[in-house]
Amino acid sequence: MQRRDFLKLASIVGLSSSWSGMVWAKLGIPSRALPVPPLVVADAEQPVALTLQTGTSYWHAGLPTPTWGINGPFLGPALQLQRGQRTAIKVINQLPEATTIHWHGLEIPGDQDGGPHQMIAPGASWTAQLTLDQPAATCWFHPHPHQVTGRHVAMGLAGLLLLEDDESRRLALPKQWGVDDIPLILQDRRLQADGQIDYQLDVMSAAVGWFGDVMLTNGAVYPQHRAPKGWLRLRLLNGANARSMKLACSDGQPLQVIASDGGFLAAPVAVPELELLPGERFEVLVSTHSGKPFDLLLLPVGQMGMTLAPFDKPLPVLQIQPSEQTGVTDLPASLVTLPALVTPLPAVTQTLHLSMDPELDRLGMQALMDK
DSSP, rough: OOOOHHHHHHHTTHOOOOOOOOHHTTTTTTOBBBOOOOEEESSSSOOEEEEEEEEEEEEEEEEEEEEHHHHHHHHBBEEEEEETTTEEEEEOOOSSSOOOOEEETTOGGGGGGGOTOOOOTTTOOEEEEEESSSOOOEEEEEEEEEEHHHHHHHHTEEEEEEEHHHHHHHSSSSOTTTEEEEEEEEEEEBBTTSSSSSSOOOHHHHOOOOSSEEETTTTTTOOEEEEEEEEEEEEEEESSSSOEEEEETTTTOEEEEETTTTEEEEEEEEEEEEEEETEEEEEEEEEEOOOOOOOEEOOOOOOOTTOOOTTOOOOEEEEEEEEEEEEOOOOSOOOOOOOOOOOOOOOOOOOOOOOOOOHHHHHHHHHHHHH
């Protein structure tokens, strides 16, 4: 972030908490505590049950919005898995449509992957048998049915997978779930005037993606979280259908990146802002040492279809309020030992010419809109 950009950001969001509170009040949306999904620790003795079900959420002036969820009305729990431990996960479909649950980021055989080839009919169930042999990482699960994945995700089916191993357990990081170790599932939704999710694909959304006009953090609009003074661990997931995201802190502090999709970094890396593409995960630490509240902001991204209000200016997605308690105060100098890089193969030059037939593009968009 350039100095002039930071000054511009500071001038816009210097009163971000009060400004954003007025925005949500105008929409009829009261502020609320950050919803934290329950942490389900898997063991080898009995299967973990995930029930896909219908529900109701409230985002737009108190109007009910029909949603789908996993063990609840919207989104699902966080599953904690152990490296090397055999775990069974039973998925029970109580939805009116067939769907699947795919384990995004896990290195598992195709017959346990939950892709479009493993549909679960309404009223049926499917059990995945997982034995994981990969480093600790924050992954996630979501539906993956052929042709309707986007709509099923938009309805609310998603949850986190937290893979732990010996190294991750030894790290001196914040580990109090829902206190100083919090998940943030960031998603946008487009709502109709009556509060219903609007998943109609017009020409623009079929071409560049389905974007919403409301931003959700764990299924809530601009929630608040009280955290101990020290370091706060954020497990970030861009769970949006198409929106790219760029995050920063309203007080100008850097984000200390400690992990990405594949697992922990060798040491924390400080960045002024962090970009997340759909499906991408990062773990970061933010400082609450000062005791002063601040916002996690979504910064404008100049991608086609993503510049409409309220995304045309820094948008607060979470208010962090430090408490009087003290948590983890030291930033680790190192994290894990990464394997040595494989010696690269000799360079090969290849030239590709890519193009798309305009008629094929038109027919494809029409097919999407007809669904």
